[in-house]
Amino acid sequence: MKMIIAIVRPEKCQAVKDALKAKGVNGMTITHVVGRGTQAGIKFTNRIGDFLVDEIEKIKIEVVIEDDSNEECVIKTITDTANTGKPGDGRIIVVPVEKFLQIRS
Amino acid sequence: MKMIIAIVRPEKCQAVKDALKAKGVNGMTITHVVGRGTQAGIKFTNRIGDFLVDEIEKIKIEVVIEDDSNEECVIKTITDTANTGKPGDGRIIVVPVEKFLQIRS
Amino acid sequence: MKMIIAIVRPEKCQAVKDALKAKGVNGMTITHVVGRGTQAGIKFTNRIGDFLVDEIEKIKIEVVIEDDSNEECVIKTITDTANTGKPGDGRIIVVPVEKFLQIRS
Amino acid sequence: MKMMTKITMAAVAIFAMVSVVLLSAPFSSADAGDVADVAGANISWVLVSSALVFIMVPGIALFYGGMLRKQSMTSMITQTLIAIGVMTIMWVAVGYSLAFSGDGAIIGNLSHVFLEGVTTTTTGSGISDAEFALFQMMFALVTAAIVLGACAERIRYTAMVWFLAIWSILVYAPMAHWVWGGGLFDQYLTVLDFAGGTVVHICAGVTGLALVAFAGRRSDRAFKTRAHNIPFAFLGCMFLWFGWFGFNGGSGLAADGVAVNAILVSQISAACAMMAWAAVQYLTVGRVGVLGMIAGGIAGLVAITPAAGYVGIWESMLIGTVGGILCYYSVSYIRNKTNVDDALDVFAVHGVGGIWGAIATGIFARPEMTGGISGLLYGGTNLFVGQIIAVIATIVFCFTVSYLIIWLLSKFMRVRCTEEEERIGQDLAEHGEPAYSM
Amino acid sequence: MKMMTKITMAAVAIFAMVSVVLLSAPFSSADAGDVADVAGANISWVLVSSALVFIMVPGIALFYGGMLRKQSMTSMITQTLIAIGVMTIMWVAVGYSLAFSGDGAIIGNLSHVFLEGVTTTTTGSGISDAEFALFQMMFALVTAAIVLGACAERIRYTAMVWFLAIWSILVYAPMAHWVWGGGLFDQYLTVLDFAGGTVVHICAGVTGLALVAFAGRRSDRAFKTRAHNIPFAFLGCMFLWFGWFGFNGGSGLAADGVAVNAILVSQISAACAMMAWAAVQYLTVGRVGVLGMIAGGIAGLVAITPAAGYVGIWESMLIGTVGGILCYYSVSYIRNKTNVDDALDVFAVHGVGGIWGAIATGIFARPEMTGGISGLLYGGTNLFVGQIIAVIATIVFCFTVSYLIIWLLSKFMRVRCTEEEERIGQDLAEHGEPAYSM
Amino acid sequence: MKMMTKITMAAVAIFAMVSVVLLSAPFSSADAGDVADVAGANISWVLVSSALVFIMVPGIALFYGGMLRKQSMTSMITQTLIAIGVMTIMWVAVGYSLAFSGDGAIIGNLSHVFLEGVTTTTTGSGISDAEFALFQMMFALVTAAIVLGACAERIRYTAMVWFLAIWSILVYAPMAHWVWGGGLFDQYLTVLDFAGGTVVHICAGVTGLALVAFAGRRSDRAFKTRAHNIPFAFLGCMFLWFGWFGFNGGSGLAADGVAVNAILVSQISAACAMMAWAAVQYLTVGRVGVLGMIAGGIAGLVAITPAAGYVGIWESMLIGTVGGILCYYSVSYIRNKTNVDDALDVFAVHGVGGIWGAIATGIFARPEMTGGISGLLYGGTNLFVGQIIAVIATIVFCFTVSYLIIWLLSKFMRVRCTEEEERIGQDLAEHGEPAYSM
Numbered sequence A, B, C: 001m002k003m004i005i006a007i008v009r010p011e012k013c014q015a016v017k018d019a020l021k022a023k024g025v026n027g028m029t030i031t032h033v034v035g036r037g038t039q040a041g042i043k044f045t046n047r048i049g050d051f052l053v054d055e056i057e058k059i060k061i062e063v064v065i066e067d068d069s070n071e072e073c074v075i076k077t078i079t080d081t082a083n084t085g086k087p088g089d090g091r092i093i094v095v096p097v098e099k100f101l102q103i104r105s
Numbered sequence D, E, F: 001m002k003m004m005t006k007i008t009m010a011a012v013a014i015f016a017m018v019s020v021v022l023l024s025a026p027f028s029s030a031d032a033g034d035v036a037d038v039a040g041a042n043i044s045w046v047l048v049s050s051a052l053v054f055i056m057v058p059g060i061a062l063f064y065g066g067m068l069r070k071q072s073m074t075s076m077i078t079q080t081l082i083a084i085g086v087m088t089i090m091w092v093a094v095g096y097s098l099a100f101s102g103d104g105a106i107i108g109n110l111s112h113v114f115l116e117g118v119t120t121t122t123t124g125s126g127i128s129d130a131e132f133a134l135f136q137m138m139f140a141l142v143t144a145a146i147v148l149g150a151c152a153e154r155i156r157y158t159a160m161v162w163f164l165a166i167w168s169i170l171v172y173a174p175m176a177h178w179v180w181g182g183g184l185f186d187q188y189l190t191v192l193d194f195a196g197g198t199v200v201h202i203c204a205g206v207t208g209l210a211l212v213a214f215a216g217r218r219s220d221r222a223f224k225t226r227a228h229n230i231p232f233a234f235l236g237c238m239f240l241w242f243g244w245f246g247f248n249g250g251s252g253l254a255a256d257g258v259a260v261n262a263i264l265v266s267q268i269s270a271a272c273a274m275m276a277w278a279a280v281q282y283l284t285v286g287r288v289g290v291l292g293m294i295a296g297g298i299a300g301l302v303a304i305t306p307a308a309g310y311v312g313i314w315e316s317m318l319i320g321t322v323g324g325i326l327c328y329y330s331v332s333y334i335r336n337k338t339n340v341d342d343a344l345d346v347f348a349v350h351g352v353g354g355i356w357g358a359i360a361t362g363i364f365a366r367p368e369m370t371g372g373i374s375g376l377l378y379g380g381t382n383l384f385v386g387q388i389i390a391v392i393a394t395i396v397f398c399f400t401v402s403y404l405i406i407w408l409l410s411k412f413m414r415v416r417c418t419e420e421e422e423r424i425g426q427d428l429a430e431h432g433e434p435a436y437s438m
């Protein structure tokens, strides 16, 4: 079992969710995060000009997949949907999972 | 060492915290997340009727346990406390941990 | 590959970010979390006195490192910067990572 | 049960309709244009005051809502809105008439239902009956809204609609009649209540207490949470403070020296009470915050309310300072020593502050400002005794009747939220409308 | 294209400068000090009313902004601010003159550009021309701000600057001239519009519709999001309600019985509409929330606006109740049955509410309150027919001209946000200024 | 040290008490009811204006607080509340007396301490002394609150309490005396300051600068953070704008043409300044946002303040436009070229704007509006010279004395937050009260 952690642009979140749903992947957990990477930062306006913020809002999507063979498919779906080709598109991290249980009984 | 990640209903968070404390588990990190799963979504009222939101607020509780033999106990405690039997009760994910250090020296 | 998860005091976040940058570690993902640990809680003022809150605001910094030999360096940098010697300084968790991909192509 | 609640709302709508049929007599504002100019300043000032009192209502919603956890914000706002809706309609329909017509000791009569015969014509420099009805209507709104803070996070929305509708007739209208409408207190006692210390504040505080007594405590989770949005609480308090200038300043119904005096002493009392609360909290806790200071300010405004037209500078400093200290210890006492879960300290601030204000009026009222009635300090005892009796009567009456109303209602509908609903919060459980989206 | 937008802003600044050169004739308020005291009360009341109408503008920004997702809050606020800036300057420069001078049927003349010759001198008990210009200026601000809610999250900021500037001349000024300035409607029809049902509400609603018709729907993401901050929406509504006391109450331009009546019926109509909306929503959806109730309240205020000086209590209850129900179903219809993406239901509430109000005025106007003009109920048909023609004329005129303006603008600059910009939200894409930081 | 701060608060409470003992002479509002009706309109208008000026104070708290990071919101609010408390009490106790009694050039006398002998009796159509004291009190509150923005996130709460108490006597009271109380400026110079350009804005801006000069810069972390809540900043600005109608409009102390003129030119100046700021920012940065526009609006209001009663339309357009541009470049200069950490640009907006306004008054004052005093444009040089001297005197005086006060205080208590406290934020470090809970 794997947990696929994708960090994507907020405006791509809906698209990724929809794309995953289309592939039959429903369960996921979403967190609002900020990140720093090769993307240098966003300029914000203040009273008299610009200033740089290096913490850029991102969305973290965590998907646990029970069947490891789905891994490639999920990664590809996310990559295809969230890719814009510009810095700041985000990353995908895969970590091993030992157990995945449903609380409801 | 393991990290036990529990995604539970917000209204169950306090109860889970209390139950874990009773079992001697104090340390934990809590994040506000939203999730999608078998629970279809919640209906919200707008000006003229209902609409569905598929991102439902959940609480993510992360507990690192240094002694692997505690794993079952923690999982059971969470499951017992957070279970309501209705869709949306949440999940538990267990991932391996290589190191767990205290920053304070 | 490893993911180093550091849970630090909010007021130390900037310093940790700067210190990591100085060591050449740019990429990271930051989440606002609350935590419970050996730190007993913070007293808050209300209308007529104090009351205790056991969920204390922390910052979670996640850094994926591709070269495992950097692990020690990153941990040391964080520990040195975020350490105040008082309860509540936080923890560092290291988990194994199987894949780390860039979405942008 | 479900049926019951549906009827609730339908009734209100129908109710508005019925008025159309009921009333054939036209509203006589025919000669509105001919109003003598001499009254203009007073008309203008009381209109402004009415608007200022109105803005207190959203002030209460923000003041209270900001102090609750975020899962109860929408609920507090909807309940305030319903207070506006129900009280406006009830006041126009019967409230004004019951409060301000006839010579009955207990209650007025129905000669002005739907404001029939209440015209905009002025005589001399006084304001018209219609303007008086408008100004007084705003007081009814505010009183109802204050109540909501005590029993927050417990009473169901539909139950509150019914409660307020009935309460406006059985509690608020008689109270207004007794104090200002020539009823009980006017007939048998020497009582002074410049801007509504008894009618508004004691009445609201005690009503809140009755609801809390009936509904019991919240579950611990809601109880322990800290304020979710301090700026909203502050903003609400500022609306109250701002609106109070109209509340106290307009109560003389004229733009004259009495209004100036009322506003001046209100500002002073509020400032003193705020500083006094801060000082006590600083000495006790070692820290001061927004929540304490705004509570202190409100305590000072409540305390000066019945006296605002009858006392001067130094009395107002004293009334405010004592008011702030007294309310601080009341909050502290009720929270720590009793089992009463008065969520937003409505009784401790409005109730206790109002009682102190009423008594203070009995002590400090200056004969030259009251038209001859003297406070204890100036040798008068009638007033002092009158004030105390009035306070006791108000407490007993409001508590008993409010409790009876909610008890009676509970026989017909579910009044109390379940523990599950409480946990999730009324915003979601009752209204399906979280106050914020991420 | 980039050039174009830069010129936009530069022009506005230059524009302010030019006035200095243009005008050598001094503003004659020389004798301001000599104003007869008899006018004081009216002067005071209309100044207060102007301030009250002003506070409606931030009210709109919060009301609308709170109902959007959080990525559009800054954008809604900047657009409202620009409405204040542009409309104030345009009104002073030419708007007032075009609306309120000369006998032209279609439009006034330029004899009062930059308020030349508009003095603060009063005669008798009436207010001065300068004060009238001030009061009316606030109406222009409010109307422009209301428009913004319909086409929210789509129109670019710079385009909006230009649109409002042109619209203020080609749409708003003629409308004000026709209804209040002795133009078209006054000359050829029997029309009553007490406080701006046609000029403000129908005009704003229809202009919004024209912009939506031109700009099309938002992408689904923005469309589906729920309100990001209910307390702001509530606060905004309360500012509107509070300000409306000046809006309707000041429209008689005097502190007299007419003002009292206007405020009283406004409060009643708003309360009835709010309760009616809540009742219908409760019966339909099974739940009531803040968003519904505040929309209901606004619907009631809109509906009573044209009638506030001409009807009494029971009519206001009827107008409000029907207004609330009507607007509820309009919102429901437009959202579910049409493809129109009127983001914040501007047409459904202000447009439909305004139309109902205008017709209701034609039905219920009491001859003794209008100076002899009778509504249908009192046997008059002229008025009823006049109101209906006025409504139709307003709709056709405002829609056509507004659409032409935005269409023309689109030939010179980019008017519509791209889908990418829409997704990120205008706050970031256009202003680089997120409304909240974590 | 700890002791010291405890005494701080205790003293304030005791202080309120003492007044009771001190004052035996009754406050003579005995004949308040007999006020001649002729004054009614003015009484009403100045009361309204007082309320409007009051609402500026929470406006400042939200305006400033919204622009800080969220860890400083509670702190900004508490400091504003303390400004209300301290200034109200100090004004009543001695401030009014020092400012408005006696013929001293430097300072008034103590004949009206605790408003002794200040009655609500009116003569002719003027307002009473008590009402004047009330209106002026609100100005003292606003001035103190404005100061807080400059030195935000650095000065400790208890130190601020003491600073304001002393400053109200040593800086504010003399300033008010010189300009309005018949002191220095009145006696030796020709100076015009309609609504407080020097007393309020330059004074506040310079005082802020002195505090910043003493306390130094914040640590980088706080310095770099962006505004945490734009809607609050906007709302605060709107309260300021709204309140300014009373601030400028009430300063003529009558409901007459002067008031109308003052409000009209204020609105125009604010709109022009906002547009000018937006234009310059657009040309420089390529983008415009809420923070820029609201700063521009405030700049325009500040600039017109001293001139509001003495100039007409076109001058106000010019004053506003220049004010907006000037303040923009001042903010830009101070932020980028100096080492001064004026957190919320208080000096750049209120200081610079106020200076420009004072000079502009010297240039544009119309003899027919000032009772004969001519600006440079109309051939008068006395006024122009007087204004410049007054500005310089104000700057030197306020800076020196304010600096001395805070320097002196630092000998008795800890004035500055530590770097650690700054990092955590005053909300938590000082008040234990975070503004928001998740």
Ligand SMILES: Nc1ncnc2c1ncn2[C@@H]1O[C@H](COP(=O)(O)OP(=O)(O)O)[C@@H](O)[C@H]1O
Pocket: A007, A034, A035, A036, A037, A038, A039, A040, A056, A058, A086, A087, A088, A089, A090, A091, C026, C027, C028, C029, C030, C062, C063, C064, C065, C102, C103, C104
């Ligand atoms: N080494 C890392 N560890 C954790 N998160 C990272 C790391 N590198 C990047 N990220 C996350 O990915 C986001 C996008 O990265 P960035 O480098 O800006 O874009 P791109 O991958 O397109 O170059 C960052 O904002 C951060 O949240």
Ligand SMILES: Nc1ncnc2c1ncn2[C@@H]1O[C@H](COP(=O)(O)OP(=O)(O)O)[C@@H](O)[C@H]1O
Pocket: A026, A027, A028, A029, A030, A062, A063, A064, A065, A102, A103, A104, B007, B034, B035, B036, B037, B038, B039, B040, B056, B058, B086, B087, B088, B089, B090, B091
């Ligand atoms: N495959 C998954 N990966 C990550 N998180 C998941 C996954 N499935 C469910 N979750 C999380 O668990 C929560 C509850 O899941 P849901 O299916 O609604 O409840 P239940 O487990 O009771 O059926 C979701 O909101 C989501 O946050």
Ligand SMILES: Nc1ncnc2c1ncn2[C@@H]1O[C@H](COP(=O)(O)OP(=O)(O)O)[C@@H](O)[C@H]1O
Pocket: B026, B027, B028, B029, B030, B062, B063, B064, B065, B102, B103, B104, C007, C034, C035, C036, C037, C038, C039, C040, C056, C058, C086, C087, C088, C089, C090, C091
């Ligand atoms: N066992 C644990 N699992 C997950 N998070 C933990 C655990 N223990 C501590 N934490 C996190 O670390 C933070 C700091 O821990 P705490 O014990 O208060 O400080 P210290 O490590 O200095 O004693 C906590 O607020 C919590 O977020």
